[in-house]
Amino acid sequence: MLALEAVEKSFAGIPVLRRLTLTLARGETAILIGPSGCGKSTVLRLLLGLLRPDGGRVLFDGEPLRADSLRKIRHRCGYVIQEGGLFPHLTARENITLPIHRLGWDPSRIAARIGELIALTRFPGDGLDRYPVELSGGQRQRVALMRALAVDPDVLLLDEPLGALDPMVRYELQGDLRRIFETLGKTTLLVTHDLAEAAWFGRRIILMREGRIVQQGSLRDLHDHPVDPFVTQFLRAQRAGEASGETGR
Amino acid sequence: MTASLIALCLLQAIFPPSTRAGNGETTPLRVGSKKFTESVVLGEIAAGLLRTEGLEVVHQRELGGTRVLFNALLRGDLDAYPDYTGTLRLEVLKEQHLDSDSALAAALAGLGIRMTPPLGFNNTYAIGMRPEVADSLGIRRISDLRDHPELRFGLTNEFLDRGDGWPSLRRTYRLPQSDVRGLDHDLAYRALAAGRIDLMDLYSTDAEIAYYGLRVLEDDLRHFSRYDAVLLYRGGLEQSAPKAVQALRSLSGKIDETTIRRLNARVKLEREPENAVASSYLEAAFGLHPETREETLAARLWRRTLEHLFLVVTALTAGILVAIPLGVLAFKRPATAPVILGFTGILQTIPSLALLVFMIPLLGIAAPPAIAALFLYSLLPMVRNTHAGLSSIPPELEESAEALGLSPAGRLLRVELPLASRSILAGIKTSAVITVGFATLGALIGAGGYGQPILTGIRLDNYALILEGAIPAALLALTVQGLFDLVERWIVPRGLRLKPGGGR
Numbered sequence: 122m123l124a125l126e127a128v129e130k131s132f133a134g135i136p137v138l139r140r141l142t143l144t145l146a147r148g149e150t151a152i153l154i155g156p157s158g159c160g161k162s163t164v165l166r167l168l169l170g171l172l173r174p175d176g177g178r179v180l181f182d183g184e185p186l187r188a189d190s191l192r193k194i195r196h197r198c199g200y201v202i203q204e205g206g207l208f209p210h211l212t213a214r215e216n217i218t219l220p221i222h223r224l225g226w227d228p229s230r231i232a233a234r235i236g237e238l239i240a241l242t243r244f245p246g247d248g249l250d251r252y253p254v255e256l257s258g259g260q261r262q263r264v265a266l267m268r269a270l271a272v273d274p275d276v277l278l279l280d281e282p283l284g285a286l287d288p289m290v291r292y293e294l295q296g297d298l299r300r301i302f303e304t305l306g307k308t309t310l311l312v313t314h315d316l317a318e319a320a321w322f323g324r325r326i327i328l329m330r331e332g333r334i335v336q337q338g339s340l341r342d343l344h345d346h347p348v349d350p351f352v353t354q355f356l357r358a359q360r361a362g363e364a365s366g367e368t369g370r
Numbered sequence: 371m372t373a374s375l376i377a378l379c380l381l382q383a384i385f386p387p388s389t390r391a392g393n394g395e396t397t398p399l400r401v402g403s404k405k406f407t408e409s410v411v412l413g414e415i416a417a418g419l420l421r422t423e424g425l426e427v428v429h430q431r432e433l434g435g436t437r438v439l440f441n442a443l444l445r446g447d448l449d450a451y452p453d454y455t456g457t458l459r460l461e462v463l464k465e466q467h468l469d470s471d472s473a474l475a476a477a478l479a480g481l482g483i484r485m486t487p488p489l490g491f492n493n494t495y496a497i498g499m500r501p502e503v504a505d506s507l508g509i510r511r512i513s514d515l516r517d518h519p520e521l522r523f524g525l526t527n528e529f530l531d532r533g534d535g536w537p538s539l540r541r542t543y544r545l546p547q548s549d550v551r552g553l554d555h556d557l558a559y560r561a562l563a564a565g566r567i568d569l570m571d572l573y574s575t576d577a578e579i580a581y582y583g584l585r586v587l588e589d590d591l592r593h594f595s596r597y598d599a600v601l602l603y604r605g606g607l608e609q610s611a612p613k614a615v616q617a618l619r620s621l622s623g624k625i626d627e628t629t630i631r632r633l634n635a636r637v638k639l640e641r642e643p644e645n646a647v648a649s650s651y652l653e654a655a656f657g658l659h660p661e662t663r664e665e666t667l668a669a670r671l672w673r674r675t676l677e678h679l680f681l682v683v684t685a686l687t688a689g690i691l692v693a694i695p696l697g698v699l700a701f702k703r704p705a706t707a708p709v710i711l712g713f714t715g716i717l718q719t720i721p722s723l724a725l726l727v728f729m730i731p732l733l734g735i736a737a738p739p740a741i742a743a744l745f746l747y748s749l750l751p752m753v754r755n756t757h758a759g760l761s762s763i764p765p766e767l768e769e770s771a772e773a774l775g776l777s778p779a780g781r782l783l784r785v786e787l788p789l790a791s792r793s794i795l796a797g798i799k800t801s802a803v804i805t806v807g808f809a810t811l812g813a814l815i816g817a818g819g820y821g822q823p824i825l826t827g828i829r830l831d832n833y834a835l836i837l838e839g840a841i842p843a844a845l846l847a848l849t850v851q852g853l854f855d856l857v858e859r860w861i862v863p864r865g866l867r868l869k870p871g872g873g874r
Contacts, residue, residue, distance in 0.1 A: 166769075169772075169773050171769060171772060171773060191775075192775045192777065193775075194775075195772075195773055195774065195775030196775040198773070198775075200770065200773040200774075202766055202769070202770065204766055206766050206767060206769065206770030206773075207770075208767060208770075208771075208785055208788075208789070208865075209789070209865050209866055210788045210789055210791075210863035210865045210866045211863070211865060212865065219774060219776075219784065220774045220775065220776075222780075222784075223777075223780070252864065252865035252868055253865070254865065254868050255868065268774075
């Protein structure tokens with residue numbers, strides 16, 4: 122479904138991705154993890170065409186990205202970032218329905234869809250007409266998620282969606298997110314720097330370092346069969362300690 | 371640049387240059403006058419005369435400077451105005467080296483302009499001083515000034531640059547004075563009386579000479595020519611309005627120096643309005659009773675408010691329609707930003723008076739050139755603020771908008787412009803207030819508005835008149851500001867005006 126083939130990307134002469142190859146099958150959930158600056162966010166941006174690779178190819182559903190196909194591709198993706206990216210001049214409801222406008226749905230269908238989304242994300246209905254600045258951090262991320270899911274995209278890309286939240290809210294949202302991923306079954310790529318969270322969300326963890334993939338697999342694989350001392354260092358630094366990360370809670 | 375040209379063409383279409391040749395009956399005749407009292411009085415007399423012939427007349431009074439009037443006459447924006455033979459020979463048509471009035475008449479005819487025979491008085495230039503200073507320094511003639519380089523000249527701005535003015539006077543007499551500055555004519559009299567300047571250029575029929583008891587220096591080298599007063603009119607009037615021509619020519623030889631001095635004195639010293647003075651003259655000299663329209667203060671204020679609003683609203687609307695897209699363009703295509711911002715910036719550095727006058731050859735006098743100049747001046751704050759507002763949108767919001775797959779137009783309308791709306795409105799507010807103030811200068815080219823009484827008040831040393839223009843202008847600026855505060859509440863999305871901290 123999604124693929125990066127030998128992709129290179131530099132910023133101001135500094136290489137960020139070095140001949141990176143990554144594939145994600147339809148319906149698969151994978152977690153991208155690594156130290157800051159390793160290029161995780163860049164991968165997501167390349168998949169959306171927000172950036173163009175200096176070398177290699179980016180493929181969406183088997184087709185390389187082209188300038189004229191970008192909008193169509195973006196209509197099939199949902200993108201959630203750490204700060205939410207909610208537009209402050211629109212209410213929660215207006216933020217969510219923004220991508221729906223072009224579809225020309227009638228109001229009852231829109232209302233039904235919103236109903237589904239707030240049930241899915243456990244968002245309090247009376248918050249829909251508030252502005253983002255009037256919502257809590259957790260509520261904002263739920264709105265961002267609803268906006269990403271509004272048109273029922275095939276792909277979900279999340280860039281450290283819980284990074285700005287306090288631990289208790291993060292805990293709650295982690296539960297909700299995993300339930301949503303499992304319920305909807307979309308092709309999902311989530312970026313995080315928290316190993317425990319990565320293990321909580323998916324079987325396939327992709328560990329990056331300095332623009333390259335170091336190892337992919339389950340947390341157990343990384344723990345028991347590291348291909349590089351860095352892997353062990355990274356795991357230890359997270360104090361993930363016991364290899365039971367998969368069962369987590 | 372293209373946008374401004376388009377706007378200018380639009381204005382030309384709305385206000386076409388006068389096509390009055392052969393159409394004089396249906397549109398009112400336009401009489402002009404220069405920015406000093408005698409000219410306004412003569413203009414009123416001419417207008418009054420024409421009205422008694424049953425013609426409809428508009429008097430564009432106190433237009434700035436000889437050139438403005440002469441060119442307006444050439445273009446057909448004016449039908450007649452009073453001028454002086456000396457001015458025409460030595461300044462307006464100086465390249466033709468005309469040395470007699472008949473040569474002058476021929477040259478004017480070549481341009482499609484006719485000249486009445488002289489009205490009967492010579493209003494020449496003279497140099498004047500306070501009598502006590504003249505006596506203490508023993509100065510009686512202009513040549514005597516050669517021995518006093520320390521004296522300070524305060525000359526009318528027009529005199530300072532004219533071919534028959536300061537440059538040639540200085541050459542003829544080899545005058546050494548270096549402290550020479552340009553002043554408004556009426557203000558110069560007050561400066562002379564107050565001792566701030568020592569010498570000024572007098573118009574020999576000015577009322578102030580007698581009033582201040584000024585010493586007129588003898589022009590011993592005969593530098594100054596005769597400046598016989600005449601009326602100039604468009605040649606086309608002879609076909610389209612022969613009655614008007616007859617009326618204008620009937621004034622020849624009718625006004626001598628004593629008469630015009632008395633009329634000037636009644637306006638400047640006894641503070642009678644020019645049209646009343648003109649009416650009483652016409653009654654005394656011709657036995658005519660032209661209808662004088664007396665306007666109440668309220669009626670005047672209302673008329674000027676409408677004129678001023680017309681200038682401001684038209685220019686600002688055009689400005690908004692051009693400036694905001696330009697600001698958006700500068701943001702979307704960063705390569706164009708330096709050009710767009712630079713050009714609008716340069717427009718603002720052009721002195722406002724110069725900008726007004728530049729517009730005249732393109733658009734004539736009165737409202738159109740004023741609106742064009744106001745439009746150009748209004749661009750910079752709005753372009754800059756639009757660009758700044760758009761550029762200050764946080765990059766993650768831009769990214770989210772892009773990632774949603776919105777079209778560029780959709781992004782602009784639903785995300786970018788709303789987020790920048792506060793900045794854009796602030797720019798519009800700034801431009802609006804600037805435009806209200808600047809529009810007062812439009813009176814210099816006949817556009818009316820609140821500037822008219824200010825100019826007249828300066829000319830007549832009448833503070834009440836000045837305030838009649840200045841106070842409404844200030845009030846209008848405040849009102850406009852208040853209006854945009856309301857508009858901001860309406861247009862800027864509520865979400866952008868909230869403070870954080872709600873709903874936990």
